[in-house]
Amino acid sequence: MIKYTSKINKIRTFALSLVFIGIIIMYAGIYFKTNFLIMTIFMMIGFLATLSSAVVYFWIGMMSTKAVQVVCPNCNKITKVLGRADACMACNQPLTLDKNLEGLEFDDQYNTRKGMKKLAKK
Ligand SMILES: [Zn+2]
Known part of the structure; x- marks a missing residue:
């Protein structure tokens, strides 16, 4: 991974x-x-x-x-999420604020509108 x-x-x-x-x-x-x-x-x-x-x-x-402050589900530390998808600052657990992306493989493309369009076509 x-x-x-x-x-x-x-x-x-x-x-x-x-x-x-x-x-x-x-x-x-x-x-x-x-x-x-x-x-x-x-x-x-x-x-x-x-x-x-x-x-x-x-x-x-x-x-x-x-950035949005969230509690990491993996290490229970408070971390900040920038954009639609980001990683935990303490344990690098991929995090997302978008319910549609939950459970999906983390991808940097989720953060750009162009990337979202590209991924939607898949
Ligand atoms: Zn964490």
């Missing part, structure tokens, strides 16, 4: 990796300190990556206020 990760967790992981990428790029810039221009470019890109991670963190904060 494929493991599903909660969307909020996925985006958090992405934001965290952006911070590390940013730091690595800025660190790499130090090796070019003989060339001021290249060093500045590295520093700028690294700084932008770190900055965009802050934006992503802010965005996920906004998203989680809109």
